[in-house]
Amino acid sequence: MHRPGWKTLTAVAVGAVIVGVGAPLAVTSVGSAGRVHTVDELAEQDNAADVAVVLGAQVHPDGRPSRYLRARLDRAVELQRRGLVKVILVSGDNSTSHYDEPTAMKRYLVEAGMPEGKVVIDYAGFDTYDTCVRAKRIFGLERVVLVSQGYHLPRAVTTCRMVGVDAVGVGDWSVQRIGPMDGVPVLWRLGWSRFAGRELPANVKMLWDVASRRTPTLGEPETGVSDALASS
Template sequence: MKYLKKTLLPIALIIAYVLIVNSYITLKTKKSIYDTESKIPKNRVGLILGAGKYTSNGQINLYYKYRLEAAISLYKSGKIEYILVSGDNSKKDYDEPTNFKNDLILKGIPANKIYLDYAGFRTLDSVVRAKEIFGLNSITIISQKFHNERALYLAKHFNIDAIAFNAKDIKGRFGLKTKLREYIARTKASVDILFNVEPKFLGKKTEII
């Protein structure tokens, strides 16, 4: 019985930490998140957090689709002037930023209003690089609510004046699975902050003009 208690105690502490971190991030970012386009303040640049265009079965990834639509809506309503797309381009046949750019242009967004960050391998990388590489101290983050909360948490830690606009979310089994993974992602984000983890790459600065 003593052995069982010693085994269960660390597990219980880990679970408690995960739940506390999740609740803290939600509470800390609550006032910086917007669901309604008409209420969100204007910002010069909107940051789309990357997502793959297609799911494993070849269908359009709805997280991608809804982030794209949210960014287009903010731009066309005058809430942002430029769009920075930050995503993964670590493989030859996988290019999140370019997919977004091509679809943004197809929807009427001028190419000279779109900037790409090919080294947004993680949310931390995307947020920090927006400041360090693209010189942004103020941004509107565009993703689903669960992701926006984590991104805002990171942005605030790195002294970025950020707000976020919630793209449409996904319900059902797939949405639930993603939200469960978010618990782990938030825990990792808190650990990254604790140990001062930096982006995988920085590099040459690019001015958004």
């Protein structure tokens, strides 16, 4: 019986890697095509929504949002001030009593001038898939504007669409454009590439979550968003 040589095995392994990585990237590319915008671009579209969903990111031990999260929140403030959305849903990790992304996000928005009644908290947005499923099943949302860094949005938009939420995205690229003269440590400037690289395995996980219909933390339906919209 002929046994495949190392060249054949290597070719098969390389092919498997290409398919394993390429297929999820192709799905997110197609799923988000024409749906990732800047704030200015969204203003020219007719497919916006009343609700922006800001996806959570790291919060420092003292409760301050990280640079990446602040940038997302700043885009959300811009959306609201320009009348492109009416309500902002902040979705993040509050898995322990010592770590609370969504409360820090709401505090930042309110301090930036957002009406407190127009900012709604989702305490169980532990990852992008959870946020999208909960947006539909807990908050009853059918259409949203997702807010995150540009590298994250193709996966985020695709995830929401695959679980039944019509989504477009507004991206932040400001943290990528920090230059060497801005007094920012080199490791910070390399952060964008590091986080963007994490999208490869994250895309694979997203497809698995969708295909397996993983059930996130749910609980009872919440009326916070609908109440905020009704008072607009």
